[in-house]
Structures are given as structure tokens and as C-alpha cells.
Amino acid sequence: xxxxxxxxxxxxxxxxxxxxxxxxxxxxxxxxxxxxxxxxxxxxxxxxxxxxxxxxxxxxxxxxxxxxxxxxxxxxxxxxxxxxxxxxxxxxxxxxxxxxxxxxxxxxxxxxxxxxxxxxxxxxxxxxxxxxxxxxxxxxxxxxxxxxxxxxxxxxxxxxxxxxxxxxxxxxxxxxxxxxxxxxxxxxxxxxxxxxxxxxxxxxxxxxxxxxxxxxxxxxxxxxxxxxxxxxxxxxxxxxxxxxxxxxxxxxxxxxxxxxxxxxxxxxxxxxxxxxxxxxxxxxxxxxxxxxxxxxxxxxxxxxxxxxxxxxxxxxxxxxxxxxxxxxxxxxxxxxxxxxxxxxxxxxxxxxxxxxxxxxxxxxxxxxxxxxxxxxxxxxxxxxxxxxxxxxxxxxxxxxxxxxxxxxxxxxxxxxxxxxxxxxxxxxxxxxxxxxxxxxxxxxxxxxxxxxxxxxxxxxxxxxxxxxxxxxxxxxxxxxxxxxxxxxxxxxxxxxxxxxxxxxxxxxxxxxxxxxxxxxxxxxxxxxxxxxxxxxxxxxxxxxxxxxxxxxxxxxxxxxxxxxxxxxxxxxxxxxxxxxxxxxxxxxxxxxxxxxx
Amino acid sequence: xxxxxxxxxxxxxxxxxxxxxxxxxxxxxxxxxxxxxxxxxxxxxxxxxxxxxxxxxxxxxxxxxxxxxxxxxxxxxxxxxxxxxxxxxxxxxxxxxxxxxxxxxxxxxxxxxxxxxxxxxxxxxxxxxxxxxxx
Numbered sequence: 209x210x211x212x213x214x215x216x217x218x219x220x221x222x223x224x225x226x227x228x229x230x231x232x233x234x235x236x237x238x239x240x241x242x243x244x245x246x247x248x249x250x251x252x253x254x255x256x257x258x259x260x261x262x263x264x265x266x267x268x269x270x271x272x273x274x275x276x277x278x279x280x281x282x283x284x285x286x287x288x289x290x291x292x293x294x295x296x297x298x299x300x301x302x303x304x305x306x307x308x309x310x311x312x313x314x315x316x317x318x319x320x321x322x323x324x325x326x327x328x329x330x331x332x333x334x335x336x337x338x339x340x341x342x343x344x345x346x347x348x349x350x351x352x353x354x355x356x357x358x359x360x361x362x363x364x365x366x367x368x369x370x371x372x373x374x375x376x377x378x379x380x381x382x383x384x385x386x387x388x389x390x391x392x393x394x395x396x397x398x399x400x401x402x403x404x405x406x407x408x409x410x411x412x413x414x415x416x417x418x419x420x421x422x423x424x425x426x427x428x429x430x431x432x433x434x435x436x437x438x439x440x441x442x443x444x445x446x447x448x449x450x451x452x453x454x455x456x457x458x459x460x461x462x463x464x465x466x467x468x469x470x471x472x473x474x475x476x477x478x479x480x481x482x483x484x485x486x487x488x489x490x491x492x493x494x495x496x497x498x499x500x501x502x503x504x505x506x507x508x509x510x511x512x513x514x515x516x517x518x519x520x521x522x523x524x525x526x527x528x529x530x531x532x533x534x535x536x537x538x539x540x541x542x543x544x545x546x547x548x549x550x551x552x553x554x555x556x557x558x559x560x561x562x563x564x565x566x567x568x569x570x571x572x573x574x575x576x577x578x579x580x581x582x583x584x585x586x587x588x589x590x591x592x593x594x595x596x597x598x599x600x601x602x603x604x605x606x607x608x609x610x611x612x613x614x615x616x617x618x619x620x621x622x623x624x625x626x627x628x629x630x631x632x633x634x635x636x637x638x639x640x641x642x643x644x645x646x647x648x649x650x651x652x653x654x655x656x657x658x659x660x661x662x663x664x665x666x667x668x669x670x671x672x673x674x675x676x677x678x679x680x681x682x683x684x685x686x687x688x689x690x691x692x693x694x695x696x697x698x699x700x701x702x703x704x705x706x707x708x709x710x711x712x713x714x715x716x717x718x719x720x721x722x723x724x725x726x727x728x729x730x731x732x733x734x735x736x737x738x739x740x741x742x743x744x745x746x747x748x749x750x751x752x753x754x755x756x757x758x759x760x761x762x763x764x765x766x767x768x769x770x771x772x773x774x775x776x777x778x779x780x781x782x783x784x785x786x787x788x789x790x791x792x793x794x795x796x797x798x799x800x801x802x803x804x805x
Numbered sequence: 806x807x808x809x810x811x812x813x814x815x816x817x818x819x820x821x822x823x824x825x826x827x828x829x830x831x832x833x834x835x836x837x838x839x840x841x842x843x844x845x846x847x848x849x850x851x852x853x854x855x856x857x858x859x860x861x862x863x864x865x866x867x868x869x870x871x872x873x874x875x876x877x878x879x880x881x882x883x884x885x886x887x888x889x890x891x892x893x894x895x896x897x898x899x900x901x902x903x904x905x906x907x908x909x910x911x912x913x914x915x916x917x918x919x920x921x922x923x924x925x926x927x928x929x930x931x932x933x934x935x936x937x938x939x940x
Contacts, residue, residue: 212927217934252928255891255908258936267934323937332850332886332896341881343828344835352825411853418852419884450853454884466821474824539940572854573887575937589936591890 213248214291217267218278221256222569222591224263228280232264235283240291249291256570256591258321262302274311275300322584324551325575326559327412327535331419336454339461342422348467350541351426354433355475360390363434367537369545371557376402376493376530377605377634378710379556379623385527388517389435392525397437399428400521400528402498403444403451406490407606408657409565410637413531415573416561417444417451420535421458425481427537429472432479435527440481443498445488455483490607490661491711493635495520495528497663508665509709530635532561553579556622560633566603566640567594579620582612586640597642601725605634607654607661608714610721611647630721632714646743647726648733651718652680658715669712672703676719685746688734697723745789748804754779756801763793763802845878845923846904847871848896852885858892859911866915867895876923888933897922906933 240246257265262276289295301310334341368383405413428440462468470478484502492507501507520526540548556578569591601611610631655677664670700716707713739747757779764772771787774780794802849864891908898904921927
């Protein structure tokens, strides 16, 4: 079989598909056939290049030449020039927005890619169950550097200078946290890794622990060295069986290699790590509740101060950091604080991992420098909204956060900008919603979650959230009034101000932010008793357009409650008093005669 | 002098890394061992997302089929790369070539990858271009 001489990769991602990449593929194939090249040159449909705004993208192999914004009409020129004469088609090359110079190859193009992986550097690359593979990819090198060349305060200074902020949601400067824990002297101190990832739709920490557990272990030892602790605890939810199994293997192997235990690498420093399991309570992601849960008490938060850095696990100074925060530590030690501080926005340094979920094409994990805009995340990395629908909102920060709307598409995402926009960074879940999502129902969904997860210790959260949920339910059932909207707002503010811990203080956020950004949708629910997105069952009515109905009786036969009547070949009717709004008739109708009003 | 059994065991256990220099030595050894005989490397991304979409089957399939077809390869289990929309994903690194990631791999696709890409270096539909930089 003759070897293929050249291959043309055409992006078949949804963004490029929408820009006619299929027609381009057809034209390229025709053009190749016309020149009798179809056996030597193959056209391959590839996945998304992450450059959707420049699509359709074409890549030529060998040579790795990248063409952007290629139309079906360009096929001829690509074949005659690039393929047959090996000359680049200059006008289709990507121009650097700053230097205006053409960028031809993919290697040069890499610099223009929106994603930068620091935390996920080894995920999908190394075998997480083989410590040697990890060592070959620089694991424990930072630890060696710390143990031989640095004093605890040197490490803390580097972390402070790097500008690293806690990735669990709050964004507290990690170096400062370490410093406080260092200054609180005690014989017994603890390093705790918070792997209790509870936001609906978020799975960043899980992926890091499953893909690169040694990154977290190493950073915990480094943290222990700098705050003078000798014991580390990983609090992980039992719902992550694979992550737990891989962590256990990793801890076992690290002990075997003397990277955990007594006298690590001959430095005289002792440190060991144990795993503690959580039962999957959302509130246990809050650090005081997490500590109580580890102590065997009920997972309930307590008032801060005292902060865990003064009195944490078993009343001793404890430093709690999130998985993602720990995963940033080794690169900072190895590459320096300036390097890390050079990435990101002014007050938020480094990168952030986001879990893209919801109505977006490329669902999955991404890691971008802080300060990347929502537009870039959705349209250039995420491949745009599913089925070409319109973007409506993005929920950040899970049930504690708020939504970002179209007007927020171009703000750089970082800790402070998100708070200014009425949302928060949270742990990194990013749920994308399109025009079909009803924002009242979205707020109700998150409220339902917090009602379920409230520990019940303080009344604003226990009773207030429940009342809030009932009000929302009222509204979605069409029983709300305009006065209810004010009540929603007042109650939210009271819950925020009077709750004991972060869960209650942030639980009304989805209500407040949807109320701010989509007030007209709430108003439509209470005054016109209509759900603009057509999601609230009680507010919609199925209706047959008699002009489209041919009387095939398909709908009447599928209706489980016999709400549809009509003669054969005559327009049918739905009796709203009987209809249970199951939607079966709409699914059956071949003539688009049934609509939702 | 009395030597206790467990201390003996500790002494003969060569794995314990006793100094940073030793870590560097082990690292160089591993890298040397890996690059000495560069062979076909296949990474099957087996995090929760991958496994939920059937990555384990693909892992087994690759192992069995490559042996059957007399192709020498190292098959590595890894975590997920984040391409949840295209799981299961596998990465194939042919000697002397840049690694290539394939998405939505089922047994049919895996077979096509072996026959076309691994044997003849011909790409197949479903290639996932790398869309990120790393450090």
C-alpha cells in the first residue's frame, strides 16, 4: 500500500461546522480528485482546534501549516498552490494581532492558544499509579529544592510574591495563609487538603487527583515544611472512589520511595499524609465544618475567628488549601514567583481551571490564564453554544455564585471582577445556559440544592432558604405577585447578613443575581403568568394550530389522559382542563401543529 | 551486634530516596530507560469521565489487538485530559512523531487507528488537535 504523502486536516468542531466546514471538505476532495491526487492526499475531519473565532481551520501535514477562515471556495487555491506547488497561500495565514505578521506553522500558533495548563500539566500525560512516571515529569523536584536550599520563610515569601490566591472560591492569598499558620507556634500543626468538591457541575479537583495525585502530595509536604507541620490530611468525598484509590496508591508509593515519612530525602524533615473521608455534604467544603467532620464531629461550621490557622484540627494551627491551590505550588517553586506573577490579571495571578458544563459544545475541563474573558472561554475554547442557540447566562461559583449575562461576556474573569459583577469565582464550575433556560427555575434549582445541604445549625439558613424556595416555587406555579419579588429580595438580604457560615451567606446569590439580571422574566411569571423560556410546566399551555393540523389523530392516540379530541382529517383540540402537559403530543406531531403558549 | 530483621529490610530497600541528588539520579535513569528504546506509546485516558464512556474496554481492546497483530507498544493508563465531550480519548505517539489524540474512540475507531495510523501513519477522522499550551 502506498504511503499517503500529505494530509489535510479540516476542523469538524461545531464552530467550524457552523461555518461551512463540511462544504469545504467536499470541495477539497473534489479538487483532489480532479487533479488525481486522492490517493496521495487525504482529507481528515478533526476535532476542535480551540480557535473557533478563526474558523474554519485547515492544517496541512507535513509542515503543520495552519490556514484560518477558509471558505469552500478556497479549496481550489489550497490544492493548486499548497499541495501541488508547495507554496503557502499567504492570504489565508493567521495574522498576529500585534505584529501583523503572518503566522504559518502550528508551533508558532501555539503561542496564540487561549489555554495554558499549569495545574493540569500532567493530567492525561502521566500514569497516576506509577510514581516513576511522575518523577520523570518533574514531580518532587520542587520538594528537593525546598528541603535543600530554602528555609520555611523563603518558601512563604515565594508563594506570597507569586500572588497565588486560594482556588477553592474565596481567593484568600495563600502565602499569607501559610505565614499566619507559620507564626502560630505549636508542637503540633496540620496541613489539610480540601478535596471536598461539592458544586454541581464541578469536577476540577477530581480530575487533578485522578490524573496527577503526586502534584498534591508534593505540595502538601512543601506546605508542611514551611509552616513546620508534620502531618497532612486529605479530606475527600467518598463519592470519588477512583480519586481515592489513586491517592492511596500514590501515598503508598511515595512512602516506599521515602518521599513521605521520616527524614525525607535525608533532610531530617518528617511528614506523612493520611486520607479522611467525607460523606458528601456540601457544607463540609467550608473549612471549619470540614475540620469538625475530620474530628468525628457533625459537619457543622463554627464562627470565625478563631481561624483554623490559629485553632483548627484538634485545636492546633491548621492550614487548609484546595486541591488546585496545592497543584500550583511546585511550578511556582521551580519557575519562580515572577514567572507565576507574570501570568493572569493585575490582582489575580496564574491560571484557573474551569469545568464547562451545560449547553456548550465542548463540555470538559479547561485551564486559562486569569483575566481571560467569558467570550473567549465560550466561543473560542468551548466551541460555542449547542445547536447554534443564543447565549443567555453562565453560572459561576455554583450555588453560592451568580450568573453572568451577555453584558458580562467581555469582562476579564478574575476574583475581583466576578464579585463586582455580582457573582464569584467559586471553585470553577461554569454552567452555560441558553435561551431555553428559565432563570427562575435555575434559581429554584440552586435553592433546592442549598435547602438540601443546609446543616440546620442557624435559623436564617435553615428556615430562610426553605421559605425562599417556597416563594420561588409559588412563582413558577403562577401563583406569585409583584410583591413577592420584593419579598424575595428582602429575605435574600436578611439571609445573607445573618447566616453563620459561607453556605448561608451566599445561598441567596443565585436569586439576587437572576433577579437583578433577568427581572423582566420574573415579572412575566407573576403578572402575565407566562414563562418566556417555556420551561415552567404550570405556566404553559399546549395548543393546536388548526391551520397546520391535518387530523392524522397521532396526538390523540398518544395522549395518556385523553385530552385531545377531534374527527379524522379535521383539526384537533386540546382540552386544557384535562391536559397534564406531558408534551407527548408535541413529540408525535409531524406537522408542527402543536405549540407551547 | 544484633541487627533486627526490619532494619535489615530497610537497608536493602534501594528504593528509598535518601538525598535530592539521588532523586535526580533516579529521574535521569527513568528518562534514559524510557528513551533508550523509543517505541510506540499509547495513552488511554482513564479518569472518571473516560471510564464512564468506556475507556476500559478500549484499553483492553488495544492490549489484546496489538499483541494479536504483533505490534510492540507501551499502553499507559492516565487521567483525563479534559476532553469530556469526546471521551473516550486516546493518545498515540509514534516513534519520531508528535503525539496525536483521537476522540470518541469505540472499538471500530480503535481498529481503524491501528490499521491506518499505527501501521501506515495515515490519520483518521476524529483527531483532536491540541488546543492548549503547557509549561
